[in-house]
Amino acid sequence: MVHRAAALALALMAFNISSLAQTSYSAVPQHPGLQSSTQDMFNTLSGTVITVDNKPLKDVHVALRDNNGSTVATAYTNSAGMFEFAQVHQGTYYVVATSGVSQAEERVDVTRMPGNITLRVPVRSTPTDGNPGSSISVAQYRVPSKARDELKSAREASAKGKDDDAAKHLAKALEIYPKYADAMTMRALLKMDAKDTQGAIADLQEAIKDDENCAMAYMVMGAALNQGTKFDDAIRTLQRGEALAPDAWQIYFEMGKALIGKGQYEPALRQLDRAQSLVPKDYAPLHMAKAHAMLGLNNYTDAMTELQAYLDKAPKGPQSDQAQKMLNQAKAFATKQPGQ
Numbered sequence: 411m412v413h414r415a416a417a418l419a420l421a422l423m424a425f426n427i428s429s430l431a432q433t434s435y436s437a438v439p440q441h442p443g444l445q446s447s448t449q450d451m452f453n454t455l456s457g458t459v460i461t462v463d464n465k466p467l468k469d470v471h472v473a474l475r476d477n478n479g480s481t482v483a484t485a486y487t488n489s490a491g492m493f494e495f496a497q498v499h500q501g502t503y504y505v506v507a508t509s510g511v512s513q514a515e516e517r518v519d520v521t522r523m524p525g526n527i528t529l530r531v532p533v534r535s536t537p538t539d540g541n542p543g544s545s546i547s548v549a550q551y552r553v554p555s556k557a558r559d560e561l562k563s564a565r566e567a568s569a570k571g572k573d574d575d576a577a578k579h580l581a582k583a584l585e586i587y588p589k590y591a592d593a594m595t596m597r598a599l600l601k602m603d604a605k606d607t608q609g610a611i612a613d614l615q616e617a618i619k620d621d622e623n624c625a626m627a628y629m630v631m632g633a634a635l636n637q638g639t640k641f642d643d644a645i646r647t648l649q650r651g652e653a654l655a656p657d658a659w660q661i662y663f664e665m666g667k668a669l670i671g672k673g674q675y676e677p678a679l680r681q682l683d684r685a686q687s688l689v690p691k692d693y694a695p696l697h698m699a700k701a702h703a704m705l706g707l708n709n710y711t712d713a714m715t716e717l718q719a720y721l722d723k724a725p726k727g728p729q730s731d732q733a734q735k736m737l738n739q740a741k742a743f744a745t746k747q748p749g750q
């Protein structure tokens with residue numbers, strides 16, 4: 411099953427907007443540690459988003475989040491890769507840049523002095539459609555600007571957890587342009603989150619039919635097929651996605667899950683290691699998947715390390731109870747091994 415955080419990461423694909431940075435602000439929540447005193451002042455936090463080869467990234471979605479993970483402001487980078495958040499209270503924040511299927515995150519302390527940071531997204535280059543590792547397809551050129559605007563609104567609504575609003579914007583986008591593969595793919599993500607796997611697969615089949623070079627559609631299709639335990643089909647689909655977006659860590663994560671489903675644990679670990687090398691921040695479900703593969707190989711010691719890493723990273727995560735049970739079982743098996 412696609413973890414919600416991963417689904418949002420996939421959903422926030424880049425798209426063409428004005429070359430000027432477009433920023434929306436909301437009041438900063440008064441969480442403990444972020445409350446301003448009478449001497450506190452608003453300040454400005456600015457930054458630049460670049461590729462691994464130091465090239466600026468345009469039209470990248472940048473979110474400013476507080477310690478509780480709540481988004482307090484969003485922006486898009488301009489043609490120079492620059493963004494800015496104005497009127498930010500002093501405190502500790504996380505700045506998250508999302509370009510296509512890749513992310514970069516940086517912790518920052520906002521003080522009385524204006525702050526400036528640089529975020530390096532793990533992509534080598536980005537064409538004007540913002541999709542790392544791919545070229546602009548003919549199908550993408552045909553999408554009307556009004557449909558793109560509706561998709562942009564859908565992504566923003568989904569990022570705030572407003573899936574009903576996101577669905578309405580997607581419906582408008584597809585009414586304007588029914589063959590909009592990116593919008594169809596995002597609608598599939600919402601269906602997957604609602605446990606409608608078959609509905610998601612139908613949307614993804616249509617998206618691929620409309621644009622056979624839509625890397626995101628293959629990626630999400632692989633996740634949906636994994637969700638339906640169709641592991642061989644998932645692997646074939648993900649291989650197509652890999653050819654279009656070789657730097658997308660989600661592809662290797664889903665590939666590893668498919669191989670675990672087939673009982674091929676050593677190849678699964680290689681795929682999961684590749685995902686771990688590409689993911690911009692530690693992703694707890696990766697530890698869980700690796701633990702499953704290691705237990706399949708009777709490698710209890712390393713499995714315990716991965717399970718503990720998951721529990722440390724996500725003590726109240728959706729799989730925390732299962733992880734604790736698996737950890738207890740692994741410890742019990744380990745004590746029965748020769749030499750223990």
